[in-house]
Every structure is written in C-alpha cells, then in structure tokens.
Amino acid sequence: xxxxxxxxxxxxxxxxxxxxxxxxxxxxxxxxxxxxxxxxxxxxxxxxxxxxxxxxxxxxxxxxxxxxxxxxxxxxxxxxxxxxxxxxxxxxxxxxxxxxxxxxxxxxxxxxxxxxxxxxxxxxxxxxxxxxxxxxxxxxxxxxxxxxxxxxxxxxxxxxxxxxxxxxxxxxxxxxxxxxxxxxxxxxxxxxxxxxxxxxxxxxxxxxxxxxxxxxxxxxxxxxxxxxxxxxxxxxxxxxxxxxxxxxxxxxxxxx
Numbered sequence: 001x002x003x004x005x006x007x008x009x010x011x012x013x014x015x016x017x018x019x020x021x022x023x024x025x026x027x028x029x030x031x032x033x034x035x036x037x038x039x040x041x042x043x044x045x046x047x048x049x050x051x052x053x054x055x056x057x058x059x060x061x062x063x064x065x066x067x068x069x070x071x072x073x074x075x076x077x078x079x080x081x082x083x084x085x086x087x088x089x090x091x092x093x094x095x096x097x098x099x100x101x102x103x104x105x106x107x108x109x110x111x112x113x114x115x116x117x118x119x120x121x122x123x124x125x126x127x128x129x130x131x132x133x134x135x136x137x138x139x140x141x142x143x144x145x146x147x148x149x150x151x152x153x154x155x156x157x158x159x160x161x162x163x164x165x166x167x168x169x170x171x172x173x174x175x176x177x178x179x180x181x182x183x184x185x186x187x188x189x190x191x192x193x194x195x196x197x198x199x200x201x202x203x204x205x206x207x208x209x210x211x212x213x214x215x216x217x218x219x220x221x222x223x224x225x226x227x228x229x230x231x232x233x234x235x236x237x238x239x240x241x242x243x244x245x246x247x248x249x250x251x252x253x254x255x256x
Contacts, residue, residue: 006059011075016094021077022068026099027055029064034103034128034255036248037066039092039119041110041136043169045074049236050109050133050244057245063252064102068095080170081157084178085115085140092119096126105251107131107244110206110233111139117184120191129251132197133244134233136206137214140179143205144171152176163205164234185213194222194254196247200231200240222254 009025016022025046029035036058038051045051046067058065070088071078092115096104104126108116113135120127136143144152152158152173159168195218199211208227215225226247231240 006056009055009065013076014095014098016091016098020071020091022071022091022095023075024066024068024095024099025055026067027059027065029102030062032102033062033064034105034252035064035066035100036105036107036252037092037096037100039106039108039112039115040067040069040073041112041134042139043073043080044109044112045069047074048109050241053241053245054107054248057248061252064100066095066100068092081172082174083172084175085111085182086178089115089118089122089182093122096123100126103128103255105129105131105248105255107133107248108135109133109235110136113137114139114182114184117189117191118182120193121189127193128255129194130191130196131244131248131251132195132211132214134199134203134206134235135197135214136210138179138183138185138210139206140171140176141183141185142210144176149176185210185217187217189214189218191218192220194251195220195224196251197223197225198235198240198244198247199225199227200233200235201227201229202231203233205233 055065069076072080072083106116113132114137156173158171162169
C-alpha cells in the first residue's frame with residue numbers, strides 16, 4: 001500500500017487543564033468523517049514510522065488523524081519521570097474531548113494499545129473501533145521479574161538494557177505503581193466495537209500469549225488477530241506497516 005508524500009501537519013500544543021503543554025498534530029477529517037487517533041508506546045512519540053504512515057494513509061482518504069506526545073516525551077513539556085499511566089490516559093482523554101469530534105478509531109502501539117483500551121472504555125460514545133499494534137495491556141505486571149519489582153520498590157526506578165538504543169530503558173516507581181491500578185487482563189473487557197490486533201510472531205517484549213489472552217477476554221464478537229511471521233515488537237518494516245494499514249482500512253470500512 002504505497003503512501004505518497006504528504007505535507008506535514010503543524011506541530012501544536014494544548015493544555016488538558018492544569019498547565020501541561022502537550023504536543024499534537026491534527027489532520028482534520030472531512031465533514032462528519034472519522035478520525036484515527038494514534039497512541040505511541042512507552043518512551044516513544046508521534047514521529048515514528050508507524051505514526052507517520054497512518055497519518056499519510058488518512059490524508060489520502062480524507063480521514064482525520066490525531067497524534068500526540070504524552071507529557072515528558074517527544075515535543076511535550078514535563079519530565080518523563082513524572083509520567084504515569086493515569087496521567088497519560090488523562091491527556092489522551094483530554095485530546096479526544098478538546099481536539100476532535102465525530103467517530104474515532106483508536107490505534108495504539110504497545111503501551112498505547114493499553115491506553116487505547118482504557119480510552120475506548122471511557123468514551124464509548126466516541127470510539128467506534130480499535131487497532132492494537134503489538135498491544136501491551138498490563139505490561140507492568142507480566143513484563144517485570146520479581147527481582148525487577150523489588151528493585152523498583154527499593155530504588156524508585158529500574159534501568160534495563162534498551163534494545164533500540166545505547167541509553168538504558170528507565171521505569172519509574174510511580175509509573176509501575178499506576179499500572180497496577182489499570183489492569184485489564186484476567187477479566188472480561190467490556191468493549192463490543194470492532195477490534196483488530198496486529199502482532200509479531202517473534203515479539204520478545206510482548207509475547208503472543210498476551211495477544212491471545214486479549215483476544216479471548218474482549219467481549220466484542222468482532223475481534224481478529226493478525227500474526228506476522230518472523231516479526232518482532234516494533235512492526236516498523238515496510239511489509240509490517242502494510243499489514244497494519246490493511247487492518248486499519250478494514251476497520252474504517254466497518255464503521256463508514
């Protein structure tokens with residue numbers, strides 16, 4: 001699925017109500033049309049390959065596209081150490097309420113998939129479909145060893161090797177604690193909208209078992225899992241992005 005070069009949307013900022021400076025990019029939808037909202041993963045931002053591809057895909061079809069950087073990440077203000085799942089969910093919901101109208105499709109990558117599930121539960125009148133890209137609900141639970149959790153409690157933060165760069169991946173105690181308050185798995189997840197999950201067969205960060213458990217526990221009867229052979233967690237290779245866009249197109253066709 002070839003996406004032509006599209007002029008970038010303007011970098012802008014909004015305040016969710018308490019002085020935070022949250023960066024976003026908004027491509028307006030045609031009148032009454034849907035908007036796709038992309039939610040990045042942990043310590044990621046809205047300028048990655050998947051986010052750019054989704055924006056370009058939307059631009060060629062008159063679909064709106066809303067992207068944001070959580071506080072402490074990307075172009076947004078604040079300190080990453082202050083970020084919690086609850087804080088970033090507040091920002092996501094504020095962006096939905098303040099920056100968009102009409103039907104929404106949420107596309108969440110990794111931790112963004114966890115936030116997307118919560119946002120869909122919180123805004124059932126707005127969210128009409130959901131795309132999980134290597135979605136990682138509850139990763140503060142299953143993603144850390146008992147030793148990691150003890151270190152977090154003892155030191156207030158945990159540094160682990162980062163497979164994507166030289167700097168370590170840092171988890172702060174406040175973020176880890178907020179994850180316990182937002183667990184979704186091991187219960188019925190009360191969403192009945194169309195949902196598509198795209199996952200890499202060899203994802204070493206979010207195991208396939210997480211995707212299968214999510215598939216089972218979503219109440220919706222319209223849930224499909226697309227497994228990409230040989231793919232890891234990032235899902236940023238051209239053929240992987242193509243698969244993501246195919247699933248997004250199918251969701252849009254379901255709600256238009």
